[in-house]
Amino acid sequence: MSGEFAFIEALRALAVHPGARGFNDDAAVLELGGETIVLTHDAMVEGVHFLSGQDPADVAWKLVATNVSDLAAKGAEPIGVLLGYQLAQDDARFVAGLAEALDHYGAKLLGGDTTGANGPQSLGLTAIGRATFTPVPSRSGARPGNAIWLTGSLGGAMAGLEALNACSGDSAAYRRPQARLAEGLALAPQVTAMMDVSDGLLLDALRMATASAVTFAIDSAAVPIAVPEQRRDEALRWGDDYELLFTLPAGVLPATPATQIGEVLQRSENALLLDGKLLSPGDRPGFVHS
C-alpha cells in the first residue's frame, strides 16, 4: 500500500488549489462565480469494487451513490455527473440503473466518454454539486470536547455482499447503497467536521482525527450495527456503508437521526482509541483501496 500512499501524496503536492484535498473519497471545493461548488471523482473496477457478473444496473447505482455520498458529506446538492464508461456485455442495464440513480438524487448526466471493452471493466464518475452552506464541512475541523456521531448503522454492506455471494438473503445494502444526502444537507451548518464512511468506520475515523490533529475515542458498544453482535468488530472495520461520520460541539443535538459513538480528545500519541485502547498492531482498521 505504501506505493499508493506515496502516489497520493505526490498528487496532493500538485493539488495546490485551496480546498483541493479531493483524493480518494474526499471532494474538492471550488469557488466559482459567487457559488461554492464541490467536485468529486470515484472510480470502480470490476473484481475490486464490484463482482464480475453483478447486475450492471446495481453497479451504475453504486457508482452514482458513492459519488453523491461524497457530495453529501460536504453538504452539497448534486448538479450533475460525467461518466467514464468502458463498454461491456449489457450496457442497457447499466443505463437503466444510471437513470434510476440520477433521478433519485436529482443529478443530470452532463457528459462523459466511452471506451472499448478491454480487460476488467473500469468505470469512473465525476459528480459536481452546489454547496448549500459555507464554510463547507471538512475532515479537519474536529475539536477536543466535540462529540462524535454516526448516521445509521454499520455492517449492512458486509452482510449484503455475503448474501450476494451466497445467492441467498438480502443483498440490497451492498448492491444499492443509499447516500445520506438529506442528512448531509441538514447537518452541514452544524458540524465541526464531516465525512462519509466508505472504507470502514475505524479507518475513516482515524483519517478524520489525523486531519483534525486530535484523538478520536470511540466506544465500540455505542455503534449501531446491522448484523449480529458477534460480528461487531467486523462491522466497525468493513466499508461500503456510506454513513456519515461527523463531530458536533458538546451538547448540540444533530438535526437528523444519528448516534453518538465517542468523543474528541486532545491529540495524544495515537489518533484513535477504541474503548480507551489502541488497536492491536495487526488490526487493520478498515478497507484500504488497493
Place this chain on the structure above:
Amino acid sequence: MSGEFAFIEALRALAVHPGARGFNDDAAVLELGGETIVLTHDAMVEGVHFLSGQDPADVAWKLVATNVSDLAAKGAEPIGVLLGYQLAQDDARFVAGLAEALDHYGAKLLGGDTTGANGPQSLGLTAIGRATFTPVPSRSGARPGNAIWLTGSLGGAMAGLEALNACSGDSAAYRRPQARLAEGLALAPQVTAMMDVSDGLLLDALRMATASAVTFAIDSAAVPIAVPEQRRDEALRWGDDYELLFTLPAGVLPATPATQIGEVLQRSENALLLDGKLLSPGDRPGFVHS
C-alpha cells in the same frame, strides 16, 4: 460499433440538461453562479489509446492535453482537473508528466481517485474550465455559405506513432499533442461552430455537418498535412492531431493562423462531400473509438 452508438444514444437521452451533449469528445456547458463553465471527461485505456510500455509522463501529458483540447474548442480556459488513476509500474513518471502538463495549461489538480492495478491500465480525467465567450461555440452552428477552417496540419500524430513503434524518428506529435488553447480562446467570439479534430478530420467534419444539419464540402488538396503527399488520404482520416475545425461567415478572417479547407452547403442527401464526391462505401472517414 453499433452497440457503442446505441449506448451513447441512450446516455444522450438521459442528458436532458441544456447543452449536455458532452459524450465522446464534446464538452458539457453549465451555467453556474453567473459563470458559464465547461466540463469534459476523457478516458484512455492502455493498448487502445496508448501503448503498453509508453513513458507514463507522455501518457499523463496526453490525458491532460486531450481534455484541454475539448475546453479549447469551447473557448474555455482551464480551471482544474480530477484524475481517475489506476496504479501502475511507474507512478512517479506519471505524476511528473501530469505536473508538466497542468503547469503548461494553467490547470490545477483538484482531486480524484486511485484504484488498484488490475488488467490494462485505465485512466480518466475530468477537466473543468471557464467559458471566455458566450454563447459557447458548439458543433451545431455551421450555416450554408460559411467557410470551413482548420488550424495547423494533420498526419503528425500518425507519423509520430509510427516513429514510436519503429523506435526511430520524431514521435512527439503522438506522445505530446498540443491542445490549441490560445487559438480556441481567440476564435470563440468569431466562429459559428467549432470542435477539435480528435478522431480524424473527415469523421469529425461529418459529425459537425450532421449536428448543424448542413453539408460540408471539403477540398482535400487544401488541407495542410505534416506527412508526404502520398499519405494525404490517410492524414485526413487519422486522429490524435487535436487541431481545431471551425466555421466562419464568408469573408471573415480567423483571429489565429488557419487554413480554409472547404465550405458549408445547404444540406443535401449527404452531409459530407470530399472534392465534390461522396466517400466510397468502404471508406472509413476516421477513427471510431472502439
